[in-house]
Amino acid sequence: MRILLFGGSGQLGFEVKKRARDLEFEVVSPVTAEVDISEREQVRKCVAAINPEVVVNSAAYTAVDKAEHEREAAFRINRDAAGYVAEACRAAGCRMIHISTDYVFDGSLGRELREGDPTNPLGVYGKSKLEGEQRVLETLDDRALVLRTQALFGQKGVNFVQSMLRLFPERSSLKIVDDQWVSPTWAGWLAEAILDFVRMPVGGVVHASCSGMVSWFDFASEIQRLARPSFKGQPLATLERTTAAELNRPAKRPTFSAFDTSLISSLLGRPPISWQEGLASYLAEIGVLEQEESQQEK
Numbered sequence: 001m002r003i004l005l006f007g008g009s010g011q012l013g014f015e016v017k018k019r020a021r022d023l024e025f026e027v028v029s030p031v032t033a034e035v036d037i038s039e040r041e042q043v044r045k046c047v048a049a050i051n052p053e054v055v056v057n058s059a060a061y062t063a064v065d066k067a068e069h070e071r072e073a074a075f076r077i078n079r080d081a082a083g084y085v086a087e088a089c090r091a092a093g094c095r096m097i098h099i100s101t102d103y104v105f106d107g108s109l110g111r112e113l114r115e116g117d118p119t120n121p122l123g124v125y126g127k128s129k130l131e132g133e134q135r136v137l138e139t140l141d142d143r144a145l146v147l148r149t150q151a152l153f154g155q156k157g158v159n160f161v162q163s164m165l166r167l168f169p170e171r172s173s174l175k176i177v178d179d180q181w182v183s184p185t186w187a188g189w190l191a192e193a194i195l196d197f198v199r200m201p202v203g204g205v206v207h208a209s210c211s212g213m214v215s216w217f218d219f220a221s222e223i224q225r226l227a228r229p230s231f232k233g234q235p236l237a238t239l240e241r242t243t244a245a246e247l248n249r250p251a252k253r254p255t256f257s258a259f260d261t262s263l264i265s266s267l268l269g270r271p272p273i274s275w276q277e278g279l280a281s282y283l284a285e286i287g288v289l290e291q292e293e294s295q296q297e298k
């Protein structure tokens with residue numbers, strides 16, 4: 001099967017590309033200099049020329065805080081360009097898998113979020129991603145699958161796990177938010193799920209995260225516990241609890257955005273792995289945890 005992947009140089013796209021090739025999918029993944037998805041005509045020509053069975057759109061404007069003062073850029077890529085990709089798929093008669101986010105929610109429900117729960121993004125990034133989802137679904141109906149994910153960590157790109165591993169030996173203490181809860185998701189697991197959906201003609205919105213939930217503070221503590229042996233006795237930062245209000249970042253984040261994963265479990269015929277399993281696999285992949293230890297952690 002031929003897949004056209006936008007965003008292949010990003011954190012998630014990199015994992016999709018790597019696994020797709022291992023599974024012998026034919027993957028075409030132009031870089032932004034070749035196809036800028038915010039250029040409607042470039043997208044139309046590319047999709048028509050490649051003529052894939054499925055287009056995976058992992059390209060996005062992902063700078064959540066910067067989006068607060070770069071509104072135009074966020075909407076151009078996350079809403080308008082997502083719409084251009086969907087239009088090009090409709091014209092070429094192919095399916096689209098579009099990646100979205102938990103930031104379409106305000107996180108105030110206090111329970112795991114289902115696909116049909118009311119959306120209410122708190123910032124520009126979340127608003128632009130929500131409008132992108134809507135464009136894609138309006139254009140392609142059930143020929144589009146919107147996979148919402150959250151708190152990704154993969155081999156490439158900046159993510160919370162990488163930041164912690166860098167900061168632990170650099171700092172004497174680190175303040176970490178302890179009043180926001182997420183389902184940290186290993187991009188390697190999500191990439192495999194995306195490729196399962198490439199073969200499965202499912203449409204609509206599906207929540208796609210690792211299972212379980214944790215506060216950022218407890219997540220950082222677990223990263224430190226697992227990674228400590230790899231620092232070979234070096235002193236590591238003491239972790240201190242803080243609140244989102246105290247941290248006061250430009251963009252507000254949802255308080256509680258863990259997903260209900262019943263739907264993805266029934267579609268894939270297996271539940272997602274837990275965030276702990278995802279973290280152990282990731283640390284093993286990047287050489288922080290021995291393979292044997294990672295098996296024991298699961």
Ligand SMILES: NC(=O)c1ccc[n+]([C@@H]2O[C@H](COP(=O)([O-])OP(=O)(O)OC[C@H]3O[C@@H](n4cnc5c(N)ncnc54)[C@H](OP(=O)(O)O)[C@@H]3O)[C@@H](O)[C@H]2O)c1
Binds near residue numbers: 031035150
């Ligand atoms: N990271 C997370 O924690 C997280 C959480 C929830 C949802 N998501 C969603 O998951 C998806 C993947 O995120 P990620 O972490 O992999 O993002 P990322 O590492 O920031 O990668 C973004 C990708 O989009 C590409 N891109 C940006 N503007 C483009 C344009 N105009 N034309 C073509 N390509 C463009 C980038 O290419 P260049 O390298 O050329 O800029 C890059 O390959 C996104 O839809 C994001 O909203 C991410």
